[in-house]
Amino acid sequence: MERPLLEDIRDRLDEFTSTEKRAAHALMANYPVQGLGTVAQFAEAAGVSSPTILRFVGRLGFPGFSEFQKKLRNELESQLNSPLARSTTLGEQTSGDPHVSQLLENVRETFEHLPKGELDGLIRLLSDEKKTVHLIGGRFTDGLARYTAAHLRIVRSGVNHIAGQQGNWLDQLLGIGPKDVVLVFDIRRYQTEIIQFAEAAGKQGATVALVTDSWMSPVGRIASFVLPARVAVPSPWDSSLSLMAIAEVLIAGVTRQNQQNAQERMRALEALRNEIDPSTEGRLGGPDI
Amino acid sequence: MERPLLEDIRDRLDEFTSTEKRAAHALMANYPVQGLGTVAQFAEAAGVSSPTILRFVGRLGFPGFSEFQKKLRNELESQLNSPLARSTTLGEQTSGDPHVSQLLENVRETFEHLPKGELDGLIRLLSDEKKTVHLIGGRFTDGLARYTAAHLRIVRSGVNHIAGQQGNWLDQLLGIGPKDVVLVFDIRRYQTEIIQFAEAAGKQGATVALVTDSWMSPVGRIASFVLPARVAVPSPWDSSLSLMAIAEVLIAGVTRQNQQNAQERMRALEALRNEIDPSTEGRLGGPDI
DNA sequence: AGCACTTTGTAATGTTTATTACAGGATTGC
DNA sequence: GCAATCCTGTAATAAACATTACAAAGTGCT
Numbered sequence: 001m002e003r004p005l006l007e008d009i010r011d012r013l014d015e016f017t018s019t020e021k022r023a024a025h026a027l028m029a030n031y032p033v034q035g036l037g038t039v040a041q042f043a044e045a046a047g048v049s050s051p052t053i054l055r056f057v058g059r060l061g062f063p064g065f066s067e068f069q070k071k072l073r074n075e076l077e078s079q080l081n082s083p084l085a086r087s088t089t090l091g092e093q094t095s096g097d098p099h100v101s102q103l104l105e106n107v108r109e110t111f112e113h114l115p116k117g118e119l120d121g122l123i124r125l126l127s128d129e130k131k132t133v134h135l136i137g138g139r140f141t142d143g144l145a146r147y148t149a150a151h152l153r154i155v156r157s158g159v160n161h162i163a164g165q166q167g168n169w170l171d172q173l174l175g176i177g178p179k180d181v182v183l184v185f186d187i188r189r190y191q192t193e194i195i196q197f198a199e200a201a202g203k204q205g206a207t208v209a210l211v212t213d214s215w216m217s218p219v220g221r222i223a224s225f226v227l228p229a230r231v232a233v234p235s236p237w238d239s240s241l242s243l244m245a246i247a248e249v250l251i252a253g254v255t256r257q258n259q260q261n262a263q264e265r266m267r268a269l270e271a272l273r274n275e276i277d278p279s280t281e282g283r284l285g286g287p288d289i
Numbered sequence: 290m291e292r293p294l295l296e297d298i299r300d301r302l303d304e305f306t307s308t309e310k311r312a313a314h315a316l317m318a319n320y321p322v323q324g325l326g327t328v329a330q331f332a333e334a335a336g337v338s339s340p341t342i343l344r345f346v347g348r349l350g351f352p353g354f355s356e357f358q359k360k361l362r363n364e365l366e367s368q369l370n371s372p373l374a375r376s377t378t379l380g381e382q383t384s385g386d387p388h389v390s391q392l393l394e395n396v397r398e399t400f401e402h403l404p405k406g407e408l409d410g411l412i413r414l415l416s417d418e419k420k421t422v423h424l425i426g427g428r429f430t431d432g433l434a435r436y437t438a439a440h441l442r443i444v445r446s447g448v449n450h451i452a453g454q455q456g457n458w459l460d461q462l463l464g465i466g467p468k469d470v471v472l473v474f475d476i477r478r479y480q481t482e483i484i485q486f487a488e489a490a491g492k493q494g495a496t497v498a499l500v501t502d503s504w505m506s507p508v509g510r511i512a513s514f515v516l517p518a519r520v521a522v523p524s525p526w527d528s529s530l531s532l533m534a535i536a537e538v539l540i541a542g543v544t545r546q547n548q549q550n551a552q553e554r555m556r557a558l559e560a561l562r563n564e565i566d567p568s569t570e571g572r573l574g575g576p577d578i
Numbered sequence: 579a580g581c582a583c584t585t586t587g588t589a590a591t592g593t594t595t596a597t598t599a600c601a602g603g604a605t606t607g608c
Numbered sequence: 609g610c611a612a613t614c615c616t617g618t619a620a621t622a623a624a625c626a627t628t629a630c631a632a633a634g635t636g637c638t
Binding site for chain 4 (some may be wrong): 038039040051052054064065066
């Protein structure tokens, strides 16, 4: 009931006889719809006879064809009712704008192909309050660096957004060393300044992490953590939405990791804020201090 | 064959008798799985008798129950075989982080409930080069305002991001009038400064547009365009991802609207850029000047 | 090569299932 | 308040169906 039938069939392909395999392939090719019709339809699609279908489902462990169908329907039901599936398959009018669909697909694919270890490792790194975190972004991604910094600043100390003129960066580079983490947001048309900054920081011993597009910024060569995101959309622009999704997952991860610290900081900031501007006191709302 | 059956049922709900409606609801609640079993199962789930189910499918235009099922299976098949659906539903293990699922769901829901007119109207407004566009955001959403401004600046003239100290804002407020558009990004813990700015701009005759969370910022009262986004995630934070998705759709829309202008500007900027920093010339890449 | 065993399809069978005829009950209109 | 019409379920029916028994074809082993 729990294990997806499709996997089971894949794993046990060898146990089937040759005609049963044809049945299995027909089912997998059009899973699970092929199994929801009649035995005869299934048999014809697979190019075998009805009894072979029956033997096939029998070998899968079902006492009869109807039990097999019940299993398929139950699987379908639970999977179609998950919020994610509901969004992408039937349900609503395959919601609208192709641009939006593409955005969703990008985010999904991004996380599908994101090495889980990279994400967790980076979260752990960013959660380490003994390190100072510097964030930097390019022309378009600077906004993301700011956004991430604004959140991180609340859950931990030692967060620095590198902004403004290139001249200013150099000052900040001086202090960077092995106790620092540089989180770079960069998409193509990789700006030379960003690359230079990251490389210099890396040479001085800082850990470099990179959130980038799939083409891989040159920064990737020296980065310890590389998180690539899908950016293609039907527009002359690239989409940075997936980058932001990564940023939000990072923020959520660090918040979870530093839960108690974060809460204390939030409370302290809240108090501070009320002291300075009592007009906002008592407002409803999240932890958005 | 083309029109989704689910929509058809929704639209024609009034044509059904009361018990047929129960059948319709049972089917919609578990679409399309409920229709893939036997008539008796369907009838029991709907709390009606078998003939009612038959009359229901008859009224939908099917000569018999099996034709009805065939239609359901065909729909399922084509929808499950779309690349997007294939990846998200069955097959793989419904990959992933619940946080990511929630993000996707937020974006999808945001656009589902976004009044299409608001979006198009705002795009048209932002495409009007006779207007000056001012962007402003709160603590967390300022990054989005910047991001949007960075893109808009390339496809049109007269784009201004309002940043920095509150004192500076006042100067800029002075010049704002009926020829200006103020695009505000704001989520809860709505900052009083932002509200004040927007209200003042509105009083001086500027058109105010607002991208906000579902709770509706107080700015909404005076805004001509309000685009609400879903922000809830399993984290103490709200997610601004849907806001960014809206921003990207706006950017893409304005770019499409001002295509020729945008291309000219891009070329001009490219030339300018090469003049100043020839090292980046000839790089591969998008229109990211 | 011949025997045993497995695999596969044909055809018959008994069950399930969709379908239909009909009657009781509700609802509407006059 | 009565009649006509429309709903709805019960029960009978006929068709479709899964299932099984069996025989033929194929495969491997000695």
